[in-house]
Amino acid sequence: MTLRDANIDRLRDGLFDVLVVGAGINGAVSSAALAGRGASVAMIDRGDFGSFTSQESSNLVWGGFKYLEHFEFPLVFGLCRSRNRLMKAYPDNIKEIGFLAALDRKAPYPPWFAALGALGYWMIGLFGTKPPKLFDVERVKLEEPAIDTTNLRGGIQYQDAYLIDNDSRFVFSFVRSAIEAGACVANYVELLTAEHIGDRWTAHLRDVDSGEEFTTSARVIVNAGGPFVDQINGQWGLETEHRIVYSKGIHLVVPRLTTKRHDRVLAFFDDTQRLFYVIPMGRRSVIGTTDTRIDTPFTEVDQDDREFLLAQINARLDLDEPLTVGDIIAERSGVRPLVVRRKDGDKRDVEWTSLSRKHEIERDDDLGVVTVFGGKLTDCLNVGEEVAHEIEQLGIPLEKDLANWYGEPAKATRSEFFRQAKLMKLDQLRSKPDTEPLSDRLWRRYGRRAFDLLEAIRADPSMGEDIMGSADYLRAELHNAAEHEMIVKLDDFMRRRSKIDLVVPDEAIRTSPGVAEVAEILFGAEAERRLTEYFDEKPGIG
Numbered sequence: 001m002t003l004r005d006a007n008i009d010r011l012r013d014g015l016f017d018v019l020v021v022g023a024g025i026n027g028a029v030s031s032a033a034l035a036g037r038g039a040s041v042a043m044i045d046r047g048d049f050g051s052f053t054s055q056e057s058s059n060l061v062w063g064g065f066k067y068l069e070h071f072e073f074p075l076v077f078g079l080c081r082s083r084n085r086l087m088k089a090y091p092d093n094i095k096e097i098g099f100l101a102a103l104d105r106k107a108p109y110p111p112w113f114a115a116l117g118a119l120g121y122w123m124i125g126l127f128g129t130k131p132p133k134l135f136d137v138e139r140v141k142l143e144e145p146a147i148d149t150t151n152l153r154g155g156i157q158y159q160d161a162y163l164i165d166n167d168s169r170f171v172f173s174f175v176r177s178a179i180e181a182g183a184c185v186a187n188y189v190e191l192l193t194a195e196h197i198g199d200r201w202t203a204h205l206r207d208v209d210s211g212e213e214f215t216t217s218a219r220v221i222v223n224a225g226g227p228f229v230d231q232i233n234g235q236w237g238l239e240t241e242h243r244i245v246y247s248k249g250i251h252l253v254v255p256r257l258t259t260k261r262h263d264r265v266l267a268f269f270d271d272t273q274r275l276f277y278v279i280p281m282g283r284r285s286v287i288g289t290t291d292t293r294i295d296t297p298f299t300e301v302d303q304d305d306r307e308f309l310l311a312q313i314n315a316r317l318d319l320d321e322p323l324t325v326g327d328i329i330a331e332r333s334g335v336r337p338l339v340v341r342r343k344d345g346d347k348r349d350v351e352w353t354s355l356s357r358k359h360e361i362e363r364d365d366d367l368g369v370v371t372v373f374g375g376k377l378t379d380c381l382n383v384g385e386e387v388a389h390e391i392e393q394l395g396i397p398l399e400k401d402l403a404n405w406y407g408e409p410a411k412a413t414r415s416e417f418f419r420q421a422k423l424m425k426l427d428q429l430r431s432k433p434d435t436e437p438l439s440d441r442l443w444r445r446y447g448r449r450a451f452d453l454l455e456a457i458r459a460d461p462s463m464g465e466d467i468m469g470s471a472d473y474l475r476a477e478l479h480n481a482a483e484h485e486m487i488v489k490l491d492d493f494m495r496r497r498s499k500i501d502l503v504v505p506d507e508a509i510r511t512s513p514g515v516a517e518v519a520e521i522l523f524g525a526e527a528e529r530r531l532t533e534y535f536d537e538k539p540g541i542g
């Protein structure tokens with residue numbers, strides 16, 4: 001029986017302290033915090049873990065330098081604190097990174113003023129990163145020759161952090177932490193309806209993969225439905241002080257654009273005076289993002305989005321050939337769930353990009369519902385702690401918070417892993433010269449489970465071979481994913497547990513002889529069906 005089947009079995013007619021609806025970052029972190037402090041927790045998502053907004057982010061863990069434009073000092077202070085905490089708790093997954101902002105004649109601020117802002121940002125961030133720097137035009141060209149300096153006034157470099165793998169893999173680390181603390185979690189399980197009778201909820205659920213319907217019970221519900229929180233609360237007539245509006249943002253993944261160093265974000269003001277970035281993702285660059293008001297949570301990249309971003313980047317980089325739609329390897333599109341107060345009415349008349357990115361948490365004592373509105377990946381530890389506090393207010397006792405529901409394993413465990421990896425000469429197995437050492441990669445991706453991978457490779461050296469020519473994945477990683485990562489569809493692995501789908505061109509995936517073996521390891525007898533489903537559902541570009 002798979003872990004998912006076993007958990008669906010536990011869900012059927014089960015009774016939990018808390019049912020968490022939605023397994024994006026907010027649901028996952030809430031489950032990890034609650035299960036880690038002794039509550040009995042069930043968490044469901046009608047898609048895969050982290051498969052909606054949380055897989056469409058810029059992968060940045062940041063205090064939001066740009067929010068200083070709107071004088072959001074408390075928000076920036078809070079986000080900087082969260083960034084600093086995350087960098088400390090996840091030293092191998094979240095890395096400090098420089099943002100080189102190039103300021104041309106159309107930019108709203110001169111470099112000296114931006115440098116003052118960066119200094120203030122560094123101070124608000126309690127000096128948690130390296131200090132900012134002011135660059136003249138020559139220095140900008142020297143730092144990154146790809147930047148077109150024709151109209152440049154200069155630049156600044158300030159520091160923030162980013163997720164080396166991807167956002168949805170980060171979400172999965174909290175799902176894993178919740179599972180390890182005993183939570184019953186299942187992807188592809190939808191909440192259809194729920195009734196509050198007496199002191200408990202009965203939730204009607206549907207296994208989206210098999211179509212089976214069943215019920216489960218819980219004392220309280222955490223509504224972590226992201227862009228769907230209002231619809232979910234609407235089902236049981238809960239009136240909240242806040243509600244969600246949507247802002248669409250897109251990213252384009254293209255071949256590497258930087259020519260000097262690939263460990264830095266480039267930042268530019270676009271023609272609408274909004275900051276956009278070129279962010280490293282493995283051997284690729286990611287251009288984004290945009291900020292457009294939209295009335296539906298379901299979005300895709302359209303031709304206007306593509307043309308806008310390509311034109312912006314072509315105007316600011318000195319490329320041998322301008323980037324075209326044909327260069328796009330993958331696209332991402334999502335909506336930021338932004339919080340507004342109901343009593344403020346429609347916000348169409350306010351400046352759209354000035355709407356705050358802060359989260360709000362509301363508790364309803366009569367129904368026993370805690371709702372998470374908005375937020376950022378960067379704010380996740382605060383959300384986990386705040387949800388746990390609200391759950392305690394609803395009468396569910398929790399153990400003391402020992403802060404052990406998040407973070408990478410202890411330093412001693414890490415040292416032991418690298419000692420064992422060195423003894424077995426793991427890094428010499430690396431087949432591609434321009435990739436990071438295997439020991440770094442396995443430790444970052446799997447933490448404590450990386451020991452099992454060493455064991456598997458020792459027992460069978462073929463487990464240490466790359467499984468798809470163009471992707472950085474060993475056969476052992478696939479076996480680990482099949483057993484421990486609750487993969488239902490091939491897309492779950494290709495897009496979220498790994499980032500293969502984002503960095504390997506579609507054609508290379510289709511023609512890779514390894515992809516059939518990937519499906520075989522993950523799905524056994526179901527491999528053919530899952531492969532067909534994956535290619536049928538894969539969106540095209542352009």
Ligand SMILES: Cc1cc2nc3c(=O)[nH]c(=O)nc-3n(C[C@H](O)[C@H](O)[C@H](O)COP(=O)(O)OP(=O)(O)OC[C@H]3O[C@@H](n4cnc5c(N)ncnc54)[C@H](O)[C@@H]3O)c2cc1C
Pocket residue numbers: 021022023024025026027044045046047048049050051052053054055056057058059060061062189190191192224225226227228232247248249250289334335336337374375376377378379
């Ligand atoms: C373009 C863009 C760039 C961003 N960049 C950054 C960044 O760089 N750094 C940062 O910190 N933040 C960033 N953010 C913000 C961040 O990504 C989001 O705030 C965060 O991912 C929201 O997470 P969530 O858990 O609330 O929502 P989601 O991830 O959308 O999760 C909600 C889940 O609820 C599930 N659900 C809904 N209804 C039901 C139901 N009836 N039954 C079961 N499940 C249900 C959905 O399937 C979904 O998976 C960005 C956002 C966007 C759009």
